[in-house]
Amino acid sequence: xxxxxxxxxxxxxxxxxxxxxxxxxxxxxxxxxxxxxxxxxxxxxxxxxxxxxxxxxxxxxxxxxxxxxxxxxxxxxxxxxxxxxxxxxxxxxxxxxxxxxxxxxxxxxxxxxxxxxxxxxxxxxxxxxxxxxxxxxxxxxxxxxxxxxxxxxxxxxxxxxxxxxxxxxxxxxxxxxxxxxxxxxxxxxxxxxxxxxxxxxxxxxxxxxxxxxxxxxxxxxxxxxxxxxxxxxxxxxxxxxxxxxxxxxxxxxxxxxxxxxxxxxxxxxxxxxxxxxxxxxxxxxxx
Numbered sequence: 001x002x003x004x005x006x007x008x009x010x011x012x013x014x015x016x017x018x019x020x021x022x023x024x025x026x027x028x029x030x031x032x033x034x035x036x037x038x039x040x041x042x043x044x045x046x047x048x049x050x051x052x053x054x055x056x057x058x059x060x061x062x063x064x065x066x067x068x069x070x071x072x073x074x075x076x077x078x079x080x081x082x083x084x085x086x087x088x089x090x091x092x093x094x095x096x097x098x099x100x101x102x103x104x105x106x107x108x109x110x111x112x113x114x115x116x117x118x119x120x121x122x123x124x125x126x127x128x129x130x131x132x133x134x135x136x137x138x139x140x141x142x143x144x145x146x147x148x149x150x151x152x153x154x155x156x157x158x159x160x161x162x163x164x165x166x167x168x169x170x171x172x173x174x175x176x177x178x179x180x181x182x183x184x185x186x187x188x189x190x191x192x193x194x195x196x197x198x199x200x201x202x203x204x205x206x207x208x209x210x211x212x213x214x215x216x217x218x219x220x221x222x223x224x225x226x227x228x229x230x231x232x233x234x235x236x237x238x239x240x241x242x243x244x245x246x247x248x249x250x251x252x253x254x255x256x257x258x259x260x261x262x263x264x265x266x267x268x269x270x271x272x273x274x275x276x277x278x279x280x281x282x283x284x285x286x287x
Contacts, residue, residue: 009038010062011264014054015069018042020205020230022250022278023067026257029277030269038064038265045072052079058090059098065264066090067256070202073132076100085139085167086132088256091263101263104133105140107256108225112196114251114271117223121194123149124222126187128210128235129201130155130164130176133227137198138167138174148172152187154179184216195222199233209234217242229253230282250278 013023019042027040043066045054051072058066066089068076073086080087080100087100112119125141127134130153141148150173153164161176168174177183188197197220203210204226211234217224222245226236229249239246254274261268 003037004039005037007037009036009064009264011038011040011065012043012063013040013067013069014043014045014058014072016045016048016071018044018069021069022229022253022281023069023257025278025281026254026274027261029274030257030261033269033273034265034267036265048072048075051075055079063090063098064092065260067260070132073102074135077102085135085163088136089260089263091260102136102139103256103259104136105143107252107259108137108227109140109144110255110259111247111251112223112225115223115225115245115247117196117245118194120147122196123147124191124195125151125198126184126195127151127153127198127200128179128184128213129153129199129203130157130160131201133200134198135160135164135167137200138164142168142171145171151175152177154183154187181213181216184213185219188216188220191220191222193221193223195220197222197224197235199224199226199228199235202228204228204231204233214238217244220244223247225249225252227252251275254278 226232
C-alpha cells in the first residue's frame with residue numbers, strides 16, 4: 001500500500017475471529033482495478049461490550065464505509081436503529097452521514113444467478129440455521145415479495161422462532177423444525193428442481209462439517225448453496241459428488257462486496273475480474 005497518504009479513503013471489515021476473511025483481498029483489488037486511493041483493513045473487535053463505542057468512532061471518523069460480520073450484525077442493527085434484523089454494511093450518504101444497510105439478501109440473490117438455476121421458478125426453500133444470515137435472507141425474500149410458497153428453517157434452539165415469524169408476517173408458509181437429519185429428510189423428501197437448500201450456519205468453521213445430514217440429499221433434486229467459503233460443509237461436497245447444482249459462499253461474498261463498492265465509490269469492479277483474482281490467490285495459498 002505504498003500509495004497511502006492523507007487523502008486515502010479508509011474502509012474495513014468489523015468482526016471477531018476474522019483472520020480468515022477475504023474481504024480485504026476483494027476490496028483492495030477492486031480499489032486498484034478502479035484506480036482509487038482507498039485502503040480496506042480488518043478491524044478485529046474482541047470485546048462485544050465495546051461495539052457501541054466502536055460504531056460511534058466509525059461514525060465520527062474518516063472511514064467512508066465498513067462491512068460488519070459475525071458476531072455483530074444483529075447487535076449493530078439494534079444499536080443503529082435499523083429496520084432490518086441484521087446489517088452488514090455502513091456507508092456515507094450524500095450528506096456524509098454514516099448509514100446502515102444489509103447486502104446479505106441481495107448479494108445472495110445475485111450470486112444465485114451464477115448457478116444457472118431459474119430463480120423465478122423457485123417455490124420452496126429449506127434453511128439450515130436460524131442466525132443472522134437466515135434472518136437477513138428471510139427479510140430480503142419478504143421485502144422483494146419473491147414468489148416463494150414454503151420456507152422451512154431447521155434450528156438448534158427455538159428462541160428465535162417468534163422473531164422469524166414477525167419478519168415473515170404471514171407472507172410465506174413458514175415452519176421451524178429441529179436441527180436433525182430426520183427433519184431435513186422430511187423437508188427434502190418431495191423436492192424437485194425448484195427447491196433451494198441453504199446451509200446458513202457457521203458450523204464448518206467450528207469443526208462440525210454437518211456430515212450427518214448428507215443422507216438427506218438422496219432424494220434432493222434442487223439447488224444447494226452453502227454460505228461458508230473456503231471451508232464449506234460436507235453437504236456441499238456431497239452435492240458436488242451427486243452432480244447437483246450447488247454453490248459455496250464465494251460468489252455471494254463477491255456480489256456483496258460489489259454492492260458495497262457501488263455505495264462507497266459509485267462504481268464496482270467486474271465480478272469476473274474479482275473471481276479470477278480470488279481463485280488465483282486461493283490457489284497460491286494452498287500450495
